[in-house]
Amino acid sequence: MPAERLALVFFVDALGWEVVRDNDYFSSVTPHRWRQRTVLGYSCAAQPTILTGKMPSEHGHWGMFYRAERSEMRSLRAFGLIPSKISNHHRFRRQVLKWHHRRSGFSGYYNLYRIPWHLFARFDLIEKRDIYAPGGFVDVDAPGPARMPEAPITVSSIFDEVAARNIPWRSWSWKDGFDQSFEELEASFHGDDRPAFALHYTPYIDGFLHRHVGDREAVEGAVRKVEDKVLHAVEAARAVYDEVDVVLFSDHGMAETAGSHDVMATVAKLGLAEGRDYQVFYDSTMARFWFENTRAEQAVRAALGELDCGAFLTDDDLKREGVYFDDHRFGELVFLMNPRELIVPSYMGGRAPRGMHGFSPDHEDSYAVLMSSFDVSPAPEHIRNSFDVMMKAARIDR
């Protein structure tokens, strides 16, 4: 018996509340909408929160890379022997990434960005498994943090929930192309094995806003392009299924870049030895430090404490945001830039993109959105509630 009803979920990365607030995007299929608070961090923290309904300190994913004694990424260290003009070229890095994806068997999302090669010996990847399928978080034999005895990960994602109930499901993620994924989604509605739960993720708006945020006309064109695809897919589903519940949400917004600071240079001037005195990971909006001695910590605290482009987060801040880890795997001390100010250069890139996210969740440009064809109560005002809304759409009671 093919499924008679469909929970149809669209995940539009970086479709912020500020972009949709004054527009009627998607309203013909999803008349209900809520502003949602996001989590502190990037998509690699927000997406697991949406898919599990848990905060990063519960599902274990915050930064893309965490400090590890024995990193499973360490083979990449060898590329540091190649002259940096070649080994840091983005085309070279892209080839290495493809090769590494095949060789490692890691099915999660990751990128090498401009991370210094030698650091892959000390930093490991958190998302080794495909989080858009069952077993993304729960398998204790999984490589990486799931194996850390002090923090066993036993979190179910929406895919574990539907699979456990034998609900036929399909998903499209960052691995799939824009046009093709929408075509495949519609094609999946036909046939005896059609899904009762379908989640379609697209990174299209995220990529677009990184380059064009602030250009109203261009942004509207991009969102309408996604809207066309979504409306077409919903119509196709309604022609086949007796009942279709539609949910559309994002993970965070996008802020237009206003300035930057060379935090790496500020730290380099302190005369400390990276590795011996301290360890650091420079994200685009956060610098995460580990210290080998108090002299190093005091010097970094004093130098960055003077900057007005950002501030250190306290452990209480991290706990309040649900990103505190007892083992400090993502950093002992975190410096967060002010909204719209970037760390440039960072391990993410040498230039400031026009738009970025990963600032305080309280900033207006950080907010995400959830829209649905049905009313939801209580209001899903945090991105972790997107999990509950998907459960509701899939008619799963817990």
Ligand SMILES: [Zn+2]
């Ligand atoms: Zn992004």
